Amino acid sequence: MKLHRSLLLTSAAALLVAAPALAQTGKPKYGSFGVDVTAEKAGVKPGDDFWSYVNGSWADRTEIAADRTSAGPFVDLALAAENNVRTLLDDMAKNPAAYGASGKQIGDFYASWMDEAGIEARGAAPLRPYLARIAGVQDKAALQVLFASTGYATPVEVEISPSFVDPTRYMAAVGQGNLGMPRDYFLNPGEKFDAFRKAYRVYVQHIQELAGIPDASAKADAIVALEMAMAKVQWSPEQSRDIAKLNDPQTIAGLKAKAPEFDWALMLKTAGVDSSPYVLMAQNTALIALGKIFAETPLATWKDYLAYRFVSDHATYLPKAFDQARFDFYSKTLSGVPAQRERWKRGVQMVNGALGEAVGKAYVAKYYPPEAEKQMAELIENLRDSYRERIEGSTWMDEATRKAALVKLAAFEPRIGHPEKYIDYSSLSVDRGDVLGNVIRSGEFQHQLALARFPKPVDRSLWAMTPQTVNAYYNPLSNQITFPAAILQPPFFDPNADPAVNYGAIGAVIGHEMGHGFDDQGSMFGPTGKLENWWTPKAKADFGTRTAALAGQYDTYEPLPGMKIKGKLTLGENIGDLGGVEAAYGAYQKYQAKHGKGKVINGLTGDQRFFLGWGQAWRVKMREDALRQQLLTDPHSPATARVNGVVRNVDAWYKAFNIQPGDKLYLAPEQRVHIW
Template structure:
């Protein structure tokens, strides 16, 4: 997903009142898990993911407009439909507020395909003219500094200061590329050559549609430039190292590192003035990107900016642009057969541009206060469970344990929705100007960031909208956040068996809390400051365990010849392992209060817990999407998030009588136990 203690066990739990007075029948099955999803011909110890979900995998077809199917996708579809109903009801509501009418106007500008197609390439004209007017490097830097254009060498943002999380700091990181990640430019093999050839065809096509001279030459020059930048950039696993990507610099020091970018001009152009200090990420990549400004002719940079702008905004243009983008990024890259329905992409647009205003409507319609109350109780159970795990971690010495418990006590959970919502009154939306709306939305987002710097950090801000099916942990804020949209079955169902909710949403909450103690999150203290609070001995013990988990995941091969990167996915894998441990410990605390779990449908409480865990992670992906996930995503493929975790957890062995000889069996000494 996200990044002293007095342990007090709550008198109740999220499910105590539910067990006493069920409010409704669970949405899934008779007690919260769809047992028809199982393939009981598979031994749990051979492939637990397939045992729990094999029949579902066999009968499930990925929708032609999707790259995957699964629990997250089902909830995304549900959230999407809810938002559509809210948005399409606004025009007929005489009491709609000005902010709500902006939502309706933006959606209408997207849905008016006739006007968009009639405009053709004309909306591009002012932006392409601005690029064409650049005569020197100073002009180029000013465009790099604009939120309208993608700066390939470096990206400037604003985030909480790692040394003083109560205030914001300016951050500088390596920039983005046109393809999803550097490996797409650098990897050898026929598959990657095919992708690069398709990318070249796509860039040539959109350059032609935009009326740019020498479209094939521009495409070749853009790919050549991006390939050089990709070779300079850090790999995704390297970028996870918070100590190596946290370099405190003055503007003068950053200028010495990469003088070609003329940082004083860049920062002033962005409205940042002259910050006293910056947090710089991948130093060698930024220095090399600066060198490219010396090596690469101005005309080639202008080719890049023009083509990248057209590509980044093709979906807001006439149908030929939109279809060309989907043909490459959807079909060729992700194996997605069909473009998503227009209304679905319109919902995505309003969620991105006016997300919290949409979220305010969404919460009022879909998120009952009772869910918020029960989630608060459950988080209390998880906090107590983590306290128990930390207290019993034999490898952690007393000074480190004390700091860890202090950090746990200071966790700040946010549930459902922000306390206050973003004011979008300064964002101008025009029904007849879709591309302009998209550009102005980007400018508005940057203006929001600027308005916060250099003020104290606003801890009430959210990085996800309430209608987002996800959750996250923020290391510098020490906050865990759970939007309303994920608090639905199969993740959370107030009517479900307690084992189900502890195996599902409790494991997710535990995952997010676990990020506070993963290989990177553990380096932040209770206040969110980047500080080494571990003794040398405890750090070595923890690192040894993490290294063993990374090595395990390196051995998984979801696609022929393409292995999971155990270092890239380490933080999420540690979060999963800690999450299931905390969820299970919390479940045992629940049973201690309310009595032993009965057997239901021939399944013990522990078996129901693990089946629920497997149910939330069931997924089926297209190969193109899976390849992109393995190369760029810190999350492991879902089947491995099931099998790779349970085989390290002793209670799973007992629950399903897993024995030596079963394919997932690990000898006790080889199981990774962090807590």
């Protein structure tokens, strides 16, 4: 359960009228001006398939690495970040004193993972205390204590989140837990999903056998049946995006009245959040139905389920047979990945998850150029100004709603590169000979950290991503946009590239994150992050008409035979993409107004290079099984649709590439969706 989006100082900076000049001191990484024109597909018309026009030859010649689900800039930058972090980890192992207390912690955590011989020698023994705790459960009260404890699976998750009513304070929240497969893999008809379910049943039995759990076959049947029952009552990913329906605040007594089968007071007390004056009951109808399943399912089955899930969820930290079994099902079968990643790469990922900000602090000191932060700040303010003009010039928004939208826009808080302060991990106990224990203790450390913050005002300086993460996000509960250091690299941001390309790439990414503040979810939150309505009924209706039209467009795209994009599931991201590109284009026009119209380069105008920058940023090639999983579970559209689905709604793209009726992507002007 995730209550607010995470992909992607209240700003008092004056809005800039014109874009800054981007410093160009050397050769861009991609091509002669920031775009790799050798990636273009000869013979493809931009109006028929713009993504292939920009990236088709690259896709033809690019092989997805055997240990990856995809290829493209995100993967390239993630690999670069991993290599940089590995250099830091190796140095910490040699010179821990140079990095303070965190250096030894990080070195020991990484060493515990890399000690394959020790992990094999210990066998399944590290599991014993955790499985013994499950085995010792004598009643459903004790079972619910485990549900609310760190490291154990649960049908009902307990979380801490900023309050919807007062985002300066924290609230407790409960919602549906995760299953052993994505919900739709249990429910979708067809041979492909029948095969997934059969493979899952085999995996459930196998992972128990590896742990020495008796009667694994019969238990596997009961476990899969239990998860199937839970899947049938859980909310879909699309339903879980509906903020209005998610928002069901209850007292503990109210929770008890709706789902009396659960001991809510006990679970909330175990989780340490029973002092919350109210609890957000997310996915309420699912929790009501899960309560009935909880009551009807024998205690023994729940214990078997918890034991299986504990082993499966932590198989990566156990001997190779466990690790391989988990990889074979989740990566090879579900995602189509043929080879396991090198161990050091997975170790970097693990350390980033456990001690990410300590690693990030060292990463920023060594790899992050401060001049990138200055240029990004200027770009962000230009995008803000472009959004301001678009909102002021909106033909469908009435004056009252327009005024409120501008207040929210002005309150956007950008964060760039890295946190102002980093998490102190000194109380986390790390043992070089206990990787499983390190992971469990890390989870408990994070929980205790959240509990320490719970009674205090929300700390707006906290980050949901580490600096070494190749991503960005918008948080509607704080009205903040965040751009970690690792994404501020080519092809997204290159200080040596043509400005048009930077505006089409990182400019559109900035615009995308700003756009989340005005998408179908973010638009329900005000300038301080409070859930509040700042729309008049007419403006809300007009907004709904336009967003429904955009969702309808994406519903028609079919990236896999028989599998179309879910327009409602991806609506927020698609709104972000469309608004981001249009706002970035407006900001680029401001740049040209101040610095002169971009000259023709390689026969390409500035406007053409802008859209090429956007297309190149989404140069992604995916495995079929991974794409299937994305279509079912991910609110982001596949890369081809992120490019083609956006540009066909942007009037400037038609003019830049002379798109005409008869071209496959052509939409008549009245069919094009314009929101911001």
